[in-house]
Amino acid sequence: MLKKIAILFVFHLMIFNKTTAQISDTIFVGYTKTAYLLFSDSLIKYDVGSEDVIVRHAKNKLILQAQVEDFEETNLMVESNSKIFIFIVVYKGNPSKYLYDFTDKVKTTVGSSKTTSVVEDKSIVTVAKNTDQDSINKHYESICQNLLNQEDKIFNRGVIKYKLNIFLKDMIIEDDKMYLKFEMVNKGNIPYKIDFYQFKVKNVKKKIKGESFQIIELKPLFEYHRPTTAEGKTTYEYVIVLDKFVLTENKKLVIEQWENNGSDMNIEGGRKIFFEITSKDILNINKL
DSSP states (O other): OHHHHHHHHHHHHHHSTTSEEEEEEEEEEOSSOOEEEEESOSOEEEEESOTTEEEEEETTEEEEEESSTTOOOEEEEEEETTEEEEEEEEEOSSOSOOEEEEOOOOOEEEOSSSEEEOOOOOHHHHHHHHHHHHHHHHHHHHHHHHHHHSOOOOOSOEEEETTEEEEEEEEEEETTEEEEEEEEEEOSSSOEEEEEEEEEEEESSOOOTTSOOOOEEEOOSEEESOOSEEOTTEEEEEEEEEEOOOOOTTEEEEEEEEEOOSOTTOOTTOOEEEEEEEGGGGTTOEEO
16 A cells, blocks of 8 residues: 555656655544645645545635545545645544644745745736636636527436436537536425535546546536526526546546535535436537
């Protein structure tokens, strides 16, 4: 196991050769207890060694929870703020520690006689970036509007659970972006508040012992009309924009959604809904 972790560490050093590597902590997670990893930056990339560990990304924190009880010890690589962290993730039914703080406490430079805070003026750069992003978002919005008006081309790919229906209805490709059209129907009377959702590319076949298991999380680039709460007896159509991905015969897209149970730092009781998309399901998608 230690050899496997060392190999993963060297591999990521080759990719992120401009970052600073740190061998970090052992993280204990449970089936009903979550662990919280705090970082200085909200821009976080991660790679977990097993699908038995659920990883949620919210702002500058990663939230870890066991998918199954007594999972085999695994590892987690995190890149944040030009640093690489390597963690050992271990199952523990009742962890004694829940919060792991890896934020930078002080951001100052030392002068000749006093500590001086460094403030960088990025106002001009920020305006330029915002202008560019506004133009990109308008382009995304135009394509999303057209997709919502098109006839559906994907059928019966979704899930019905807790009186909530979620189905993938269509998908198109434009250059290096993919647009996914969804329909969500709340057939119950009680509103369903959405806390968190994820798009992951995983292996179709179950992992063989000793074989590496790769999970690629796809971060939404743009959301069009996606509800944060599904009111009772209401239907919603929305579009999610992702970076282009490829589904081979041994890969599947897993779409997960968690219900908000009213606590930001605890997901106990939050109901999970998920369904899977394989390469056969999207053979007829169109390109713009």
